[in-house]
Amino acid sequence: MLVLGIVLFALGLLLSIAWHELGHYSTARLFGIRVPEFMVGFGPTVLSVKKGETRFGIKAIPLGGYIRMIGMVPPAAGELVGRSRRSGPFQGMVDDVRADSVRDFEPGDEDRQFWTRKPWKRIIVMLAGPFMNLILAVVLFAIVLMGFGVPTAQPVVSAVSECVVPATQTGPGCPPGAVPTPAAQAGFRAGDRIVSFDGRTYPDWESLQRAIRDARGTVPVVVERGGQQLTLYPTLIENQVADLDTPLGEDPRYVTASFLGLTPIEPVMAQSVGQVTDRMGKMLEGSVYAIARLPEKVPALFGAVFLGEEREANGPVSLVGVSVMGGQVLQQERPASVEISIFLNLLAAVNLSLFLLNLLPILPLDGGHVLPALWEAVKKRIARLRGRPDPGPVDLARLMPIGVGFAALIMAYGLLVIVADIVNPIDLGL
Numbered sequence: 401m402l403v404l405g406i407v408l409f410a411l412g413l414l415l416s417i418a419w420h421e422l423g424h425y426s427t428a429r430l431f432g433i434r435v436p437e438f439m440v441g442f443g444p445t446v447l448s449v450k451k452g453e454t455r456f457g458i459k460a461i462p463l464g465g466y467i468r469m470i471g472m473v474p475p476a477a478g479e480l481v482g483r484s485r486r487s488g489p490f491q492g493m494v495d496d497v498r499a500d501s502v503r504d505f506e507p508g509d510e511d512r513q514f515w516t517r518k519p520w521k522r523i524i525v526m527l528a529g530p531f532m533n534l535i536l537a538v539v540l541f542a543i544v545l546m547g548f549g550v551p552t553a554q555p556v557v558s559a560v561s562e563c564v565v566p567a568t569q570t571g572p573g574c575p576p577g578a579v580p581t582p583a584a585q586a587g588f589r590a591g592d593r594i595v596s597f598d599g600r601t602y603p604d605w606e607s608l609q610r611a612i613r614d615a616r617g618t619v620p621v622v623v624e625r626g627g628q629q630l631t632l633y634p635t636l637i638e639n640q641v642a643d644l645d646t647p648l649g650e651d652p653r654y655v656t657a658s659f660l661g662l663t664p665i666e667p668v669m670a671q672s673v674g675q676v677t678d679r680m681g682k683m684l685e686g687s688v689y690a691i692a693r694l695p696e697k698v699p700a701l702f703g704a705v706f707l708g709e710e711r712e713a714n715g716p717v718s719l720v721g722v723s724v725m726g727g728q729v730l731q732q733e734r735p736a737s738v739e740i741s742i743f744l745n746l747l748a749a750v751n752l753s754l755f756l757l758n759l760l761p762i763l764p765l766d767g768g769h770v771l772p773a774l775w776e777a778v779k780k781r782i783a784r785l786r787g788r789p790d791p792g793p794v795d796l797a798r799l800m801p802i803g804v805g806f807a808a809l810i811m812a813y814g815l816l817v818i819v820a821d822i823v824n825p826i827d828l829g830l
Contacts (some may be wrong), residue, residue, distance in 0.1 A: 402727040405743075410462060411724025412747045413719055414440055417465040418537060420754060423532035424467050424723035425454075427525045432510040436504040439469035463719055463814075469525075470514025473797040474720045475503045497797045515793050519777035530758040533751040534674055538680065540748035548741040551666035553605035555594040557623075560584055561661035566640035568653055581661025588662060592623040595732045601680070605664045610644065611637070613657035687752050692758075694813070701816050704824045711824045718814060721821030722750055728827070763803025764810075772796050 418440050424748055428435050434453060439445070441459030475498060502513075512524065544550070563578035580631030594608060595601065598619045602608035616633045639659035646653045672678070703709035717725070729742045758766040772794040779791045 402731045405455045405727030405730030406723045407506060408730070409723045409743065412726070412743075413723065413750065414458075414761070416533065416747065416751050416754065417441075417462070418760075419532050419536055420668060421465045422469050423528035423530075424469075424525055424690040426514050426712060427528040428467065428469055428514070431517055431525065431684050432512055433517065433525070434470045434509055435467050435513050435743045436470065436505075437466070438464040439467070442466075468504065469500055469514040470505060471557075473497055473800075474515040474793045474795060475799070476503075476795065494800060495795045497800045498654040519773040519780070521637075522773045523770050526766045526773070527759075529766055530755045533755040533758070536753035537748045537755060540744050540751065541680055541683070542676055542702070544745050545671040546673075546736055547606065547670070548743075548744075549668040549670040552669040552671075553604050553666050555602055555608050556665045557588055557590055557594070557662050558665040559590055560588045562664065564637065564639055564659065564661065567642045568640065582634040582636055582659070583661035586621070586632045587630060588623070589625065592625050595622040595624050597621050606644070607707055612660050613641070613644075615658050627664050636660060658687050678679070678813075683749070683752060685751075687756050690716075691756055698813070698816070701820050704820050705816065708824075711820065713826060715820075715826070716817050717826055718817040719750075720818050721825060722746060724821065724825055730809040752793050762806045764807050765798060768799075769796070770808075771797065 406724045421438060425435055438454050438456045439448075439459055440457070442464055443455050443459050443461040445459050448455050450456075468802045473662060478492075510511065514525070517525075529586060539598055560583050561581045563574035564581050564582055565575065565578060569575075569742050597608055597611055598615055598621075600611070617637055618633050620628055621634060623632060634660040638656055640654050642658060643653040643655045643659050683758060694716055697712070700709070700712050700715060704711045706717075717816055729739050729746070731738065761767040761771040763769070776794040777796075783789065
């Protein structure tokens with residue numbers, strides 16, 4: 401089941417990559433740009449078929465994909481395509497980029513090149529891929545949240561904590577000298593439905609939890625037990641508890657607040673459209689935060705690979721690692737609906753990450769092609785306002801040496817994460 405899960409999740413990733421490239425491909429064709437290649441993966445071609453003027457295929461290394469558009473960069477002013485490669489590592493690299501840009505150039509392609517399109521069209525082509533991942537992420541999350549449902553805490557007691565311990569304590573049981581919780585002293589029991597807290601009703605557990613933390617002293621709590629209502633009078637105390645406002649993906653934070661000592665039931669419940677929107681916003685915020693913290697995760701990754709240190713549960717994970725997580729899902733003896741829900745949730749999270757990562761304004765990512773197009777549009781606008789001639793396209797080829805540097809950093813980081821996922825994988829703990 402582990403192997404089957406890995407294979408199925410890898411297929412899901414391949415479909416996500418193909419879906420991303422379909423965004424680039426469809427908009428490029430819409431704007432009349434010739435696309436000779438549509439490939440999922442890198443390296444040697446495993447399978448391909450030519451349909452019309454485009455060859456579609458799958459390559460051996462399923463860690464990405466691409467479409468090849470004619471004329472990704474403009475020819476240098478006063479230069480002819482096909483002239484000899486000039487000396488110097490950077491100039492030679494620029495010439496190689498120009499040559500590769502017109503590798504599949506055919507007669508009649510003069511007006512079908514990417515660089516000849518207006519900046520706003522090029523921006524749409526480059527952003528279409530990431531936004532396809534966003535669309536897929538939203539659809540998958542909606543299926544999980546509205547179709548399968550998610551555990552949702554309710555104001556009904558599942559368990560009463562015996563003693564007061566800080567939230568950072570991970571060991572079971574009560575340490576010597578620990579005092580009973582206010583809930584235990586007041587006589588709460590599992591199954592109690594909380595009708596009101598300090599004279600107010602609360603429709604969900606989170607709002608009740610916030611009210612508990614803000615309250616002080618002895619508070620009347622009305623509970624329903626065995627079909628009857630009774631009032632309990634717990635005296636709240638301060639304790640170290642998890643911060644409810646910690647962004648998703650950030651390391652846990654803790655605050656000191658009033659404490660009662662109740663654990664709620666968490667039935668699986670389908671979510672409304674509003675709840676889905678709220679959760680998507682929190683996931684997006686957490687993903688942005690996690691991506692911003694990627695550079696500072698390098699020491700922890702190095703320690704996990706070479707020093708045998710424990711792997712961070714919220715650390716970065718590669719497509720290899722997330723495929724293993726998909727295998728872990730099917731390996732568990734859980735209801736099929738639960739496994740499918742977790743599986744789709746993982747795939748949705750990957751697509752959300754692909755959306756955000758590709759927006760970064762660095763080459764070779766999609767955002768790295770958007771930024772020069774935006775700058776070109778600004779230059780053209782300024783030239784028109786000043787009555788000056790069109791300044792022409794931004795020479796993207798001259799930025800490629802910088803792009804190669806970023807690509808090397810991205811590849812090195814990705815390789816480190818892949819090695820970590822192999823030698824010290826993250827365990828979902830399912």
